[in-house]
Amino acid sequence: MIELLQMEFMQRAFIAGMVLAPLLAVLGSFMTLRKLSFFADGIAHASLLGVAIAIIIGILPFIGALIIGILLGITMYFLEKYSKLASDTVVGIVFTTGMALGIILVSLQPGYQPELISFLFGNILAVTWADIWTITALSFGILLIVYIFFRQFILISLSKEMAWTSGIHTKYLDLLFYIFLSLAVVLGVKLLGIILVSALLIIPPVTSKLIARSFYSYVLFAIIFAFISFIVGLFTSYYLDLPSGASIVVSATIIFVFILLARSFIFSKKKL
Amino acid sequence: MSTVIKVENLSFSYKNGGNFVLNNISFQIEQNAMVMIIGPNGSGKTTLLKILIGLLNPNKGSVSILEEKPDKIRDKVGYVPQKLGFDKTFPITVLEFLKFSHPTISSQSIIKILKNLNIKKLQKSLLGELSGGQLQRVLITKALLGEPMILFLDEPVSGIDIGGEQNFYQLMREIQKDYNVTIIMVSHEINMVSSIATQVICINKTMLCSGTPEKVITPKIIKELYGENVSLYKHHC
Numbered sequence: 393m394i395e396l397l398q399m400e401f402m403q404r405a406f407i408a409g410m411v412l413a414p415l416l417a418v419l420g421s422f423m424t425l426r427k428l429s430f431f432a433d434g435i436a437h438a439s440l441l442g443v444a445i446a447i448i449i450g451i452l453p454f455i456g457a458l459i460i461g462i463l464l465g466i467t468m469y470f471l472e473k474y475s476k477l478a479s480d481t482v483v484g485i486v487f488t489t490g491m492a493l494g495i496i497l498v499s500l501q502p503g504y505q506p507e508l509i510s511f512l513f514g515n516i517l518a519v520t521w522a523d524i525w526t527i528t529a530l531s532f533g534i535l536l537i538v539y540i541f542f543r544q545f546i547l548i549s550l551s552k553e554m555a556w557t558s559g560i561h562t563k564y565l566d567l568l569f570y571i572f573l574s575l576a577v578v579l580g581v582k583l584l585g586i587i588l589v590s591a592l593l594i595i596p597p598v599t600s601k602l603i604a605r606s607f608y609s610y611v612l613f614a615i616i617f618a619f620i621s622f623i624v625g626l627f628t629s630y631y632l633d634l635p636s637g638a639s640i641v642v643s644a645t646i647i648f649v650f651i652l653l654a655r656s657f658i659f660s661k662k663k664l
Numbered sequence: 665m666s667t668v669i670k671v672e673n674l675s676f677s678y679k680n681g682g683n684f685v686l687n688n689i690s691f692q693i694e695q696n697a698m699v700m701i702i703g704p705n706g707s708g709k710t711t712l713l714k715i716l717i718g719l720l721n722p723n724k725g726s727v728s729i730l731e732e733k734p735d736k737i738r739d740k741v742g743y744v745p746q747k748l749g750f751d752k753t754f755p756i757t758v759l760e761f762l763k764f765s766h767p768t769i770s771s772q773s774i775i776k777i778l779k780n781l782n783i784k785k786l787q788k789s790l791l792g793e794l795s796g797g798q799l800q801r802v803l804i805t806k807a808l809l810g811e812p813m814i815l816f817l818d819e820p821v822s823g824i825d826i827g828g829e830q831n832f833y834q835l836m837r838e839i840q841k842d843y844n845v846t847i848i849m850v851s852h853e854i855n856m857v858s859s860i861a862t863q864v865i866c867i868n869k870t871m872l873c874s875g876t877p878e879k880v881i882t883p884k885i886i887k888e889l890y891g892e893n894v895s896l897y898k899h900h901c
Binding site for chain 1: 717718719738739741743745748749750751753754755756757760761764765767788790791810
């Protein structure tokens with residue numbers, strides 16, 4: 393393992409994974425409780441529009457995806473709030489429209505688009521130092537603000553009505569959460585790809601929920617499972633020459649299945 | 665005694681230009697009253713409660729709570745919803761929930777109120793694993809920790825068995841005495857009104873009565889609220 397980490401591309405991949413793991417785990421912990429998994433999936437797919445626009449106007453696709461991801465996240469928040477449409481309907485419309493526009497714009501560009509393939513399936517091994525600085529700065533910023541408003545985010549996740557009557561500014565914090573989630577999704581897309589990023593937001597928190605007996609332990613276990621998924625997935629992909637994003641997601645799923653079976657086994661023993 | 669709530673000519677519709685769910689409602693509530701807002705299903709009771717706690721704004725008329733607009737005095741009122749409507753697998757303990765709700769209050773103070781409400785043993789239980797009655801007591805604890813001047817409860821006995829109902833109303837009396845708080849309950853239950861409430865407000869989209877149960881709960885009002893075939897049982901708890 394130490395040998396592997398002497399290679400610069402593996403160092404970059406490792407750092408990116410270690411920074412993103414807690415971000416995705418923490419935001420995913422709130423996201424799954426608020427049943428916003430489809431929202432994350434929607435943002436990931438719709439960010440293709442940002443990638444396409446960036447390719448056309450000649451800026452970094454990552455930046456294009458970030459800007460469009462945030463804009464679409466805010467759009468979904470306001471559509472949900474004021475259109476009286478169901479959340480999954482709003483996400484379904486924005487997600488498919490964003491992706492459709494992205495496909496049309498990309499099809500207008502001549503030749504093969506390697507950046508597009510990289511965003512679809514992710515490539516943690518192609519992460520640059522510039523990407524790492526962006527991911528690190530944004531991740532620390534988001535985690536710091538989530539830490540400051542931790543209890544408010546918990547109460548909003550439990551019941552918006554109750555949070556409001558407790559004096560919490562639910563509107564602003566709700567919007568902030570949508571923006572953070574959109575940012576985290578796009579940061580994760582760089583590593584895991586549009587198709588797989590939501591898995592890392594969902595699987596570690598859901599695995600943690602199987603064993604957690606308090607909110608702190610829930611978030612802590614989610615972070616630990618995300619770290620393990622990244623490390624195991626990254627090194628497995630290197631040694632077995634497999635796609636990195638897919639290997640990380642499969643690692644997370646194996647941990648989930650293992651914990652689920654272990655829990656069922658312990659419960660059945662207790663019943664006997 | 666001073667007036668803590670004043671509602672004047674209140675009307676409310678969920679849609680602009682739509683039918684009024686509440687029409688021309690007026691009443692006053694005095695400090696330390698035990699009030700029951702009664703009416704049949706769909707009469708606008710919960711909507712009225714949501715206006716009183718500032719979650720909804722009236723289309724017409726005015727509401728003042730402790731001489732302020734409802735959304736300006738959220739720290740002086742406690743609210744116990746009918747349902748919390750949360751994910752039952754939410755991994756949060758009772759103590760965590762109460763501490764997150766009131767970060768400046770010490771664990772000892774929280775445990776003291778849990779003990780007063782006979783739910784101290786639940787402090788490490790997960791919120792989603794509690795029964796309806798236990799969860800309600802936790803929500804009442806949460807409301808009381810804020811040292812409210814007014815406590816609002818929405819349909820507090822729905823989902824509680826008859827024995828639990830009696831205990832609940834006894835608890836309300838004790839809370840009012842111990843915490844010196846005005847209690848306002850929304851209910852479709854009329855049988856407990858005369859034994860528990862000092863004031864009853866009857867609504868069915870519009871104002872039907874407001875006053876002491878002895879004065880305002882008449883067969884005519886019951887008929888207007890619930891129809892011909894309903895009569896009143898008097899409980900003595």
